[in-house]
Amino acid sequence: MTALRALYPALDREVNGKRLVYLDSACTALKPARVAERLADFYANWGGCGGKRSTHLLSQQVETWFQEARRAVSSFLRAESPNEIVFTSGTTEAANIVCNAFPYEPSRRKVVITDLEHNAVALPFIEAARRGDIELSICPTENGLLDLDRLADLLDEKTALLAITHASNVMGGVVPVAEAAKLARRKGIRVFVDDAQYLGTHREDVSTLGADFVAFSGHKIGGPFGIGALWGHETELNRLGTWKLGGGTVKSVSWDLKSAPEPVYLDAPGRFEAGVQNFGGAIGLHEALKVRESLPAGALRAHVGGLARRLAEGLSGLGAVRVLGRAADLEKGSLVTFVPAHPDFSAVDFNLFLNHELPGRFIAIRVGEHCAHLQHRRLGVDATARASLGAYNTAGEVDLFLDAARAYAQEACGG
Numbered sequence: 001m002t003a004l005r006a007l008y009p010a011l012d013r014e015v016n017g018k019r020l021v022y023l024d025s026a027c028t029a030l031k032p033a034r035v036a037e038r039l040a041d042f043y044a045n046w047g048g049c050g051g052k053r054s055t056h057l058l059s060q061q062v063e064t065w066f067q068e069a070r071r072a073v074s075s076f077l078r079a080e081s082p083n084e085i086v087f088t089s090g091t092t093e094a095a096n097i098v099c100n101a102f103p104y105e106p107s108r109r110k111v112v113i114t115d116l117e118h119n120a121v122a123l124p125f126i127e128a129a130r131r132g133d134i135e136l137s138i139c140p141t142e143n144g145l146l147d148l149d150r151l152a153d154l155l156d157e158k159t160a161l162l163a164i165t166h167a168s169n170v171m172g173g174v175v176p177v178a179e180a181a182k183l184a185r186r187k188g189i190r191v192f193v194d195d196a197q198y199l200g201t202h203r204e205d206v207s208t209l210g211a212d213f214v215a216f217s218g219h220k221i222g223g224p225f226g227i228g229a230l231w232g233h234e235t236e237l238n239r240l241g242t243w244k245l246g247g248g249t250v251k252s253v254s255w256d257l258k259s260a261p262e263p264v265y266l267d268a269p270g271r272f273e274a275g276v277q278n279f280g281g282a283i284g285l286h287e288a289l290k291v292r293e294s295l296p297a298g299a300l301r302a303h304v305g306g307l308a309r310r311l312a313e314g315l316s317g318l319g320a321v322r323v324l325g326r327a328a329d330l331e332k333g334s335l336v337t338f339v340p341a342h343p344d345f346s347a348v349d350f351n352l353f354l355n356h357e358l359p360g361r362f363i364a365i366r367v368g369e370h371c372a373h374l375q376h377r378r379l380g381v382d383a384t385a386r387a388s389l390g391a392y393n394t395a396g397e398v399d400l401f402l403d404a405a406r407a408y409a410q411e412a413c414g415g
Contacts, residue, residue, distance in 0.1 A: 005392050007032040007291065021363040021397045026169050026335045026370075026388030028219045029200060031288075038287040039224060042280045050279055052248060066279050069286035070269075073229045076289050077214065078205040086230040086237065086269040087282055091196040092120040093244075094215030094230035095163070097272055098192050099124035101240040108160040110135040112189075114146060115378045116168040116175065119371040121194050125163060134160075140378065144171025144325050152183050159184075162191045166198035170337050170372045170384060172308070173329040174198065181210030190236065196220050196228075200390065201304040201334045203297045212236045218281065223288035227281030230272070237268035246274035300391055305331045307389050307398050312336045314402040320345040320409035324384065335388035339381050342413045347385040353408045354401075363401055 005011050008030045010020060022030055042065075048054065051063030067082070074082045088094045099111075111125050111134050129136035137154045139146070155162065162184045166177045181191045192213040195204055199216050206214050213236065217228040232240075242249070242265060249271050255261040265271045312327040320342040323330075330336055340347060347367045354363040365387045369376045376382065387401060 001394060004295075005394075007034070008392050009033050011392060015362065018358070018360060018362040021361055021400055023387040023389065023393065023397070023401060024364045024366050025200060025220075025390035025393075026197060026386060027366050028225075029222045029390050030392065031224075032222055032291045034291065035222060035224065035284050035287045039280055039284045042283050047280065049276060053276075062279050065283045065286070066277065069282040072286045072289050073231075076204075076293065077229075077231050078207050079231055080207065081234065083234055083267075083269060084206075084231050084237065086232070086272045087277060088215070088228045088230050088272075089226050089278070090120075090217035090219070090228035091118075091194055091215045092217075094213075094228060095121045095192070095194070096124045097230060097240070097243050098161075098163070098213050098215075099128055101243040101272075102161055102190075103239055103241060104134060104160050108158055109133070110137060110156070110158040111161045111163060112137045112139060112151070112154050112159055113163045114139045114151075114165070114175075115141055115374045116144065116146070116165050116171060117163065117372070117374060118165065118169055118194065118196065119373060120196070121163050121165065121192075122374055138374065141171070141375075144168055144173060144375075145329070146175050146180065148176065148179055148183065151180055155184055155187055155189055157187065159187065159189045162189055163194070164191070165194040165196075166204075167195075167202075167333050168372070168375065169197045169335070169370050170324070170375045170386070172325055172333040172335045172337060174202070174332045178208075178210055185210060197334075201300055206231055218285040218288060221288055221292050223285040224281045227278050227285050232268070234268060237272070240268075240272075242271065244272070244274045247276070249274045295391055304334050304389050304391065304393075307393055307395065308334055308336060310395060311387060311389070311398050311401070314398070315405065318402075318405055318409055320413045321385075321405070324379070334390070335386055337384045337386040339379075339384050342409070344413045345409060346412065347383055349412065350385065350405070350408050353411075354404055357408075358400075358404055361400065363404060365401075 010030050048058045051060045070082045070085050073085045128134045139151050184191050191211040193211040195216040213232040215230045219225045251264045253263045309331040312330045315323050321338045322341040324337045351367045367385045
């Protein structure tokens with residue numbers, strides 16, 4: 001653990017004289033030093049365009065690294081081909097691509113999502129429904145648990161697409177996506193999976209998941225901001241229409257000056273990667289994946305799952321708050337979310353307490369709606385408090401947080 005934590009300089013720094021305890025990895029994971037160093041080297045020494053535009057030696061090297069990064073993402077997801085990997089700015093862009101480029105048919109224009117979805121996935125489909133482009137059904141959950149029978153009732157012959165998260169960023173745990181995908185595929189329904197929260201501490205195998213599309217964001221696994229990927233079977237990617245267009249997406253544009261220009265678009269992934277790409281981001285993501293894949297999958301899950309259970313059980317013993325979900329379910333994920341159960345326990349004030357009242361330390365968590373408004377309306381609350389874990393966290397840090405929660409509850413609520 002000491003060697004692993006040494007990879008993350010932020011864990012050793014002080015802010016206003018206080019050392020960091022980082023419990024906000026669900027928002028963004030801390031960055032290994034080698035990712036930052038790789039980015040710095042690229043921008044200082046190589047920062048040119050990839051070789052599909054210019055062809056000089058510098059651009060050829062950039063293109064080589066860019067395609068190496070694509071192959072690394074393909075390997076990470078256990079995809080069949082690098083051509084199945086579209087670089088995006090993150091899960092948000094990937095969801096928008098699928099939502100807006102999907103080939104809906106007049107008789108199949110219904111999309112089903114769950115109330116667990118992050119706004120990155122929910123909002124594109126909500127707006128498409130508001131425009132009249134699709135019909136939208138939202139499958140409700142109970143205590144963050146998906147009822148597969150309830151979902152099956154919504155997946156009918158009019159349904160074109162199921163969009164579903166693999167791990168809620170509010171309710172924690174994991175969602176039975178493989179089982180949901182089986183229900184969908186029996187009825188010819190395509191499946192889009194949001195893996196943004198899942199991949200931080202789990203491994204994915206798209207060859208067995210049963211989905212047609214999977215998306216993730218690099219910053220959730222220690223990579224740079226503004227880079228992510230959309231995976232899809234090549235046939236499914238090439239069935240999609242166009243969405244964001246620009247340089248690098250076409251084979252040719254024919255025009256005889258008398259009729260309208262006729263572009264011929266590239267196959268995936270090129271048709272979706274419009275404009276100059278985030279070459280530095282992709283290269284930094286590749287470096288982050290090297291760190292991520294150096295961690296034994298079983299040991300990583302056992303470690304983070306154990307911390308999540310420790311956190312859930314500790315908070316459950318505190319009468320001033322109510323943990324969302326059961327410890328046994330939360331242990332499968334990497335975060336624990338709670339709401340005040342005492343009128344004098346303020347999540348906002350508790351967050352301030354964690355930042356300013358602990359001697360020599362400050363603890364980073366997140367308080368709010370976590371870009372998951374559907375679930376908060378489902379819960380009937382305006383805000384929740386969330387502590388989320390990464391590979392670099394320790395049992396000691398969890399205990400420090402629990403001690404702080406008890407101290408705040410004693411001070412604010414009298415016990």
